[in-house]
Amino acid sequence: MSIPRVLPHLEGRKAHVVGIANDQSIAWGCAKWLRALGADIAVTYLNEKAKKFVQPLADELDAKIFLPMNVSEPGQMEAVFEHIGKEWGQLDVLVHSIAFSPKEALCGRVVDVAREGFASTMDVSCWSFIRMAHLAEPLMKKGGTMFTMTYYGSQMVVKNYNIMGVAKAALESAVRYIAAELGPKGIRVHAISPGPLATRAASGIPEFDELLAKAQEAAPARALVSIDDVGAATAFLALDAAKLITGETMYIDGGYHIID
Ligand SMILES: NC(=O)c1ccc[n+]([C@@H]2O[C@H](COP(=O)([O-])OP(=O)(O)OC[C@H]3O[C@@H](n4cnc5c(N)ncnc54)[C@H](O)[C@@H]3O)[C@@H](O)[C@H]2O)c1
Secondary structure, eight states: OOOOSSOOOOTTOEEEEEOOOSTTOHHHHHHHHHHHTTOEEEEEESSHHHHHHHHHHHHHTTOSEEEEOOTTSTTHHHHHHHHHHHHHSOOOEEEEOOOOOOHHHHTSOGGGOOHHHHHHHHIIIIIHHHHHHHHHGGGOBTBEEEEEEOOGGGTSOOTTTHHHHHHHHHHHHHHHHHHHHHGGGTEEEEEEEEOOOOOTGGGGSTTHHHHHHHHHHHSTTOSOOOHHHHHHHHHHHHSGGGTTOOSOEEEESTTGGGOO
């Protein structure tokens, strides 16, 4: 094979990014890098309260599709994907970067979790990805790539991660099943597993600063990851150049996960 003359890019591709709350959000890092490689971006925001924080970022991305989407509100996911279908007629990239657990569920022991707290944690943090994959499948007519965000607390017992670790384990498993199911259609599915980042969602985890310090100290790279590190690696996996990589849990954590 001769040396490729065209650099890999996402020009003309359509990407839907879910989970931008502010300019610290992992979803914002992903959206920036997908845009930088040429993709058109659709942005959704949680609700009216969140809109004013997300709007300037959507403008920066030149997002032509900007809609509310609370995955707990019946019909909202369906409405957004229908809109994307009408407007674009296709979807190439989906980034699911949301999670939620009620305080009493997240901050307690897994063994004590109540049914309702468990159900809402799983609903927003896991099932919403399964449903989005279902809604995106018919739009990914020429194949595509789906991403969701996970964390190492799915694999190992990480102090204070609690029930979210259980939800992330289910999410990573869902990624593998969906990757197997949609692979024949040219659709790849990945879980991205960043090291700890000081975002709004992370502020709900007790003693998060200690987690950051431990990550920095123990990771082979001796560095904390940034949302740009996560965005760049995610955008790489969306390229045609990565077309035979699927079903991965991709760690972007300076190598922390390989250390005992
Ligand atoms: N921050 C970290 O250390 C870290 C590490 C690994 C994985 N993650 C994962 O990354 C993802 C993004 O989190 P983040 O750290 O960027 O924080 P963030 O607070 O910036 O983003 C979380 C997003 O979830 C959205 N959300 C919550 N409930 C929702 C609902 N019902 N409907 C629609 N959206 C809803 C929020 O609006 C927000 O945009 C999450 O899945 C999180 O578990 C975070």
